[in-house]
Amino acid sequence: MSLENKPILGECGGLMSMCSGMVDKDGKRHDMIGIFGCDSVFVNRRHGPTYVMADATPSNPLFKGSVRAHEYHYSEVTAGGGEDFGFDVKRGAGIVDCKDGLIARNSLGTYMHQHALSMDDWAKGFCDKLQ
Numbered sequence: 001m002s003l004e005n006k007p008i009l010g011e012c013g014g015l016m017s018m019c020s021g022m023v024d025k026d027g028k029r030h031d032m033i034g035i036f037g038c039d040s041v042f043v044n045r046r047h048g049p050t051y052v053m054a055d056a057t058p059s060n061p062l063f064k065g066s067v068r069a070h071e072y073h074y075s076e077v078t079a080g081g082g083e084d085f086g087f088d089v090k091r092g093a094g095i096v097d098c099k100d101g102l103i104a105r106n107s108l109g110t111y112m113h114q115h116a117l118s119m120d121d122w123a124k125g126f127c128d129k130l131q
Contacts, residue, residue: 006106007061007107007125010107011109011110011111012113015040016032016077017032019034019035020032020036020039023040025042036083036104038080049070050070053066053068053089054067054089054112057085057087057088059084060103061105061106062086062125062129067115068118069112069118077102085101086100086102087099094110094111095111
């Protein structure tokens with residue numbers, strides 16, 4: 001079975017590994033998977049833990065409706081401004097400007113650690129994309 005275009009969800013460290021590179025606290029860049037064309041950069045603790053409430057955007061490939069989660073950041077993602085985001089954050093910080101969930105095809109990378117029971121059917125989007 002080919003994994004091409006199958007759904008991928010990366011939360012926090014998963015988001016970081018899905019970026020093109022990761023910059024450590026010494027400023028050394030390490031190549032990562034490259035699903036997203038931006039880097040993650042380690043920083044001193046930015047904020048959190050924070051309880052998050054977010055709404056899925058229409059372009060979100062895996063989730064619909066609202067989600068609850070928590071987040072804490074020891075890194076920043078260097079979003080360049082042309083990214084498509086899968087969540088509008090109502091409470092919390094997200095990646096940038098109350099946006100979270102970088103999208104590339106059926107992949108979603110987010111700082112949020114989602115609470116699966118906060119949704120009626122958390123896995124439905126994954127199952128639909130596997131068909």
